[in-house]
Amino acid sequence: MKEIQKMIENGQLNELSALLAEMNESALRNLVSDLDAVDKVFVFRLLNKSTAAGVFEDLDVDQQALLVSSMEDPEVLHLLEIMDPDDHARLFGELPASVTKRLLASMSPEARNAVNLLLGYPEGCSGRVMSPRYMTAREGQTVENVLYGLHKSSLRPDEMESIFIIDRERHYLGYIRLGQLIKATPDTPITELIKGENVFAYTRQPRSEAIDLIMEEDIPTLAIVDSEKRLVGAITFDDALDMMEEDTTADIHRSALVGPVKTNIKDASVKMLYKARLPWLLILVFVNVFSGAGIALFEETIASVIALVFFLPLLIDSGGNAGTQSSTLVIRAMATGDVDSKDWLRLVGREAAVAVLMGCTMAIAVSVLGLVRGGPEVALIVSLTMIIVVLVGSLIGLLLPFLMSRLKIDPATASAPLVTSIADISGVFIYFAMATWILGI
């Protein structure tokens, strides 16, 4: 890495070329990912055309966008030639509109049509990520006909693993797997082998539903149809795997209330991160004003027993942590479909039982501390508060995601930071109200 950066600085072109020629594609891909934007293009130009194309194809889409933005059109077009149209659409979605327009203009008419079609669908829907490269067969054909068609087709071997069956109007009727054709006798009518007449997704359906269908049906390729059930594209398992990883990353970021970061974290700019992270932090500052107001209400209680403040972070954190656990469990179960928005009532009783048991165990632990630091009254206040705070925190964590999903807000928003802040406010009130009552102030 450093060696290579030094070579670039010193302009040692021959040495660098020789070194790059010895590296394999995966090492090159890692190298290109790690370099700065300018060095990236530099190294890229030293690769021979076919190696460059192979490396480019496997880069993350944000890395591709970075490279394309810094290269000249003929170079870019060469790279685009070897990419699939669905990958074009993903790349173009990342590029500035002006660059997209310029590149589209110089592409072949067929490629342009394919990309434009995919770009016409909103982001996140199945149509946007489908590929126009797939094999079709008509109802009337036999196994032999289809095998001959595959043999002569211009599709790549990995695009043949499912064959979609359509009628004269291109309506989707089902699929057959390539292996079925091998097992069957040549004169078998394909209608005898057909499966999955209900296994397809509409172009406007969220892509996550298409991925779920691929997972459920264990198929290498899923048919994508328009509103009249006419076959228009296909999503393959390898795209499903990539998208699943992308979607999981977005979900996890949302769980820390981080907005969309459309690039590898290593390359994100200060401005991008500031914009993604600040909004919720500011909202939470205002939410937390309520805990301050709560404390102000109990100023007298605090003034008379300052030792109460010692236990404040401990107690409110415990509620927040228990709440974070419940909300994380529920949000994930909702995402995988293990729990749906009607299940809340069923889970409340069990959650309360778990929370009270945990609260009691934690109360025993803190009562010792309370005794040592503040005497028996403080110990009693702290223990009772612990039980209630863990219970309330857990129930908030459990119910908030259900509430969000009722309000059509992404339940992942009800995550650690928000649950912690709300649990803190309740914790402050419970704690000082309990203290005021027990101390008889």
Place this chain on the structure above:
Amino acid sequence: MKEIQKMIENGQLNELSALLAEMNESALRNLVSDLDAVDKVFVFRLLNKSTAAGVFEDLDVDQQALLVSSMEDPEVLHLLEIMDPDDHARLFGELPASVTKRLLASMSPEARNAVNLLLGYPEGCSGRVMSPRYMTAREGQTVENVLYGLHKSSLRPDEMESIFIIDRERHYLGYIRLGQLIKATPDTPITELIKGENVFAYTRQPRSEAIDLIMEEDIPTLAIVDSEKRLVGAITFDDALDMMEEDTTADIHRSALVGPVKTNIKDASVKMLYKARLPWLLILVFVNVFSGAGIALFEETIASVIALVFFLPLLIDSGGNAGTQSSTLVIRAMATGDVDSKDWLRLVGREAAVAVLMGCTMAIAVSVLGLVRGGPEVALIVSLTMIIVVLVGSLIGLLLPFLMSRLKIDPATASAPLVTSIADISGVFIYFAMATWILGI
């Protein structure tokens, strides 16, 4: 759902049978998942054998285990017959050892061998999840030979999409895709088509690495080899998709410091959840004792300006929230391989810049509150503390995952609750030290 529970209670067997007969497999699967353990078995027995087998195959492994534990052996054996050996191993891993032993004893010798082989590998490694069903071909064969072999084999069509090439000693040499055989002429030697001689995983390699390889290479099936590179099994893309979802769920649970929950959350018992959730909550209680000790140090400062307590939850939460954001971004980037343990130094400078910018913005927001509630001195203390607390919280969130990974602890442990607690302790010290200094106490 309710209707069906009522039918079971009232013993309306005929009505129930009729209703079940009308439902398709996916509706039945959802129904069986949602029912209580006893009702599950009840409904299951009313299904005809082949429907029952189809529904069983697609249930979650914990649901399968639940059913099998409550059924009699002949019924179970019928279900096992239709499952793949790798799925057997997964199911048996979930069952009590006594049940596994009894079932293994009554299975066919071949099936028993296959399962025993898989069970011999530790959980989480590739060997444990590989399937023994895959197609092989020898170096010397032609396309025609292999196609004929496939046509005659007992493999299912979906098990034929990759053909692994081996030598006389079963050493793995590479693979070909079924589609390549269709495109090639019948007399082509398969050695001309062979690809991916380095694309395989060892049985002892973590399964996550096998999944990454499937994603990277876009292959339907990955070869699994023993330490001498002899072919022993295969992992398919559909298993990869399922495992990816399982692993993500485990990671997300760990991010809330929840221990392993080996079942659908809806079915988890109070005891199971208590055991999974309590340990870290207790550890965090002890971590938080330090924030109490910090407050005790500054008792005098607090006693002289009680208004300082109003801002305590607000300030420590802000540090914790900023820290949660950084740790979440880093942990995920480590999981996807975008960032590795050597990158920390490179990220610190940018993180500090982002944190100071966010801290200043938040300081402006809270200074108004400080002015209103405590006067100019409190406003100054609160604003300065906010900037430092957000900076320190962010750096803790950034660096803790790197530290964990150096110490060979799963970096996901450095997640929201732990970062929050550590940020809270620093927040308490920073806040009251700043107050003591500015107020000149």
